[in-house]
Amino acid sequence: MFIDELVKRIKEKKSNVVVGLDPRIESIPKIVKDQCFEKYGNTLKAVGKAILGFNKEIIDYVYDIVPAVKPQIAFYEQYGLEGLKAYIETCKYAKEKGLVVIGDIKRGDIGSTSEAYSNAHLGNVNIEGVIHETFAVDSITVNPYMGGDTLEAFIKEINEKDKGMFVLVKTSNKGSGQLQDLEVAGKKIYEVVAELVDEIGKQSLGKCGYSSIGAVVGATYKEQSKSLRKKMPKTYFLVPGYGAQGGTAEDIIHCFNEDGLGAVINSSRGIIFAYKNAGYTEEKYGEAARTEALKMRDAINKVLIANGKCYY
Numbered sequence: 001m002f003i004d005e006l007v008k009r010i011k012e013k014k015s016n017v018v019v020g021l022d023p024r025i026e027s028i029p030k031i032v033k034d035q036c037f038e039k040y041g042n043t044l045k046a047v048g049k050a051i052l053g054f055n056k057e058i059i060d061y062v063y064d065i066v067p068a069v070k071p072q073i074a075f076y077e078q079y080g081l082e083g084l085k086a087y088i089e090t091c092k093y094a095k096e097k098g099l100v101v102i103g104d105i106k107r108g109d110i111g112s113t114s115e116a117y118s119n120a121h122l123g124n125v126n127i128e129g130v131i132h133e134t135f136a137v138d139s140i141t142v143n144p145y146m147g148g149d150t151l152e153a154f155i156k157e158i159n160e161k162d163k164g165m166f167v168l169v170k171t172s173n174k175g176s177g178q179l180q181d182l183e184v185a186g187k188k189i190y191e192v193v194a195e196l197v198d199e200i201g202k203q204s205l206g207k208c209g210y211s212s213i214g215a216v217v218g219a220t221y222k223e224q225s226k227s228l229r230k231k232m233p234k235t236y237f238l239v240p241g242y243g244a245q246g247g248t249a250e251d252i253i254h255c256f257n258e259d260g261l262g263a264v265i266n267s268s269r270g271i272i273f274a275y276k277n278a279g280y281t282e283e284k285y286g287e288a289a290r291t292e293a294l295k296m297r298d299a300i301n302k303v304l305i306a307n308g309k310c311y312y
């Protein structure tokens, strides 16, 4: 099952770090961009090629020290088909390197439409008997705002094809409380969503004891993560907001269970654009990303061990 694969890689690499592949063209080193722009001009194709080249180098430098990557599709989609080609190739390359790929797509719609999303991002399409995979990755992020029925198509695919999903529960952004913290019958909305995720997760439990149906819980809300951990003991958390959004290793400690498992922590800009930090040059962007991913891994492991939560 998806979750067993993820936990296996976490233990193998001794790392809970997810590298967010969110390539912002303005931050991609000039040495990468120049080559592509010279060859293809100022075109969408040039950007697609630059993104792919950049991502491959990052993957080459981190694949042996992290369990997973999370490309956020918006950074690719904005460049149309050329961007989406780069997304597909990035996901393929990461898989070839043994990484779990979490497609950050945040989808969700009425059942029949979710089914189409699910075919695209988890399953496949059948063209007159010929099966094609389009964007298929190991796991995706989904938005539950339209209700539990909109998640069913994804769950079907998860159980049939050993895939996974992370449902938005308490997001990392400043405004997440505006709707998610509203109270209904004595419970916050995000708590109601957490109960829903915990319940539907029971049908996708792996051998490791966790579910392939996980939750997104922001690193920027430490207290909430504590209560959510208790509410959803078998749910794996995908925790964004580390680094660039201010989250630290101390902030995410409650996302983990006593077994030191239960959460993967994402950092995107903080890792992939670490070459901007003091002591690096553009050429060394891969090395800078690796150093930063190792720093993050060690900082998280240190806090886990200090709290008696070693998982390896």
Ligand SMILES: O=C(O)c1cc(=O)[nH]c(=O)n1[C@@H]1O[C@H](COP(=O)(O)O)[C@@H](O)[C@H]1O
Binding pocket: 020, 022, 072, 104, 141, 170, 171, 172, 173, 216, 217, 218, 240, 241, 242, 243, 244, 245, 266, 267, 268, 269, 270
């Ligand atoms: O689902 C997500 O990954 C997500 C949920 C959330 O609550 N907050 C959040 O920042 N994210 C994503 O996590 C990544 C964070 O990027 P950095 O702030 O650069 O580390 C982006 O891809 C966001 O879209």
